[in-house]
Amino acid sequence: MNIVFLDVETIGKDISFEELESLGNFVKYDDTAPENVSDRLKDADIAITNKTRITAEIMAACPKLRLICVAATGMNNIDLDAAAKAGITVKNVAGYSTGSVVQLTYGILFSLMMHISWFDSYVKSGEYSKSLMFTNYTYTFSELSGKQIGIIGMGTIGKRSAAVAVSFGANVVYYSTSGNNNSAPYTRLELDELLKTSDIVLIHAPLNDKTRNLINAEKLKLMKPSALLVNTGRGHIVNESDLVEAINSGIIAGAALDVFSKEPLPENNPLLKVKYPDRLILTPHIAWTSIESRKKLLQGIVNNIHEFYARIR
Secondary structure: OOOEOHHHHOOOOOOOOOOHOOOOOEEOOOOHHHHHHHHOOOOEEEEEEEHHHHHHHHHHOOOOOOOEEEOOOOOOOOOOOHHHHHHHHEEEEOOOOOOHHHHHHHHHHHHHHHOOOHHHHHOOOOOOOOOOOOOOOOOOOOOOOOOEEEOOOOHHHHHHHHHHHOOOOOOOEOOOOOOOOOOOEEOOHHHHHHHHHOOOEEEEEOOOOOOOOOOOHHHHHOOOOOEEEEOOOOOHEOOOHHHHHHHOOOOOEEEOOOOOOOOOOOOOOOHHHHHOOEEEEEEOOOOOOOHHHHHHHHHHHHHHHHHHHHHOO
């Protein structure tokens, strides 16, 4: 088997590819420009990609291609209709990053709530050493206990996130973006009611026609002035310009984002020019990237290849 990984840099080169190498003639590239995809896949039986697009034109130019393994859960970078017509199987990996995403969700939430970066700088700057007070009250913070946490998207990650919230003594409500989810014992609310009543809103939803631009100026105005918003779902779910305006004008107290409408974040993105930067935490789409998560992802790809060939033999 000729196996080609088009963009190995997207999952990190600090993990072992030994199992993939044992499956056949394995070639990996750090990244692949669109104009080079067809050439690199021309002799491939199996293509592996995270972000590199594989279009109908590329499939037509690669007649040996039989399997596309997506090194992610979302498959929006593959022309699925063209793959089906060409008899090419497309397989993704699901559920590999749940723990990692939830951990980062609460990490950036606590950083935002408790102003951890400011207090760290305060001590390291030497100002704490000069103080006559053993503590500092420049920023105050609240506990999660007794707060209402509203979760948008109660899938696998949302449910794990809800369990963490409960462990801190919070009350969990949720909005089902599909309209089909009933996740007892948590209370299901419509979106407007969730936004009006929640102290913290966590977004764990996928991006689709129902969630694109879901949180915009109109919805942000429903939230409490003391409320915090955390998005570790998908960037296009939150209107970034509207969010900046909401933070600048005090409509909400702050936000933490790990995902953006365009990644990497352009230098002219309004998020980088927010008036009160201490009210906004930004991380570069790292929620899914724990070492354990990426090892599970790679193992999932290996399993998908094994399953595919076991089925066609």
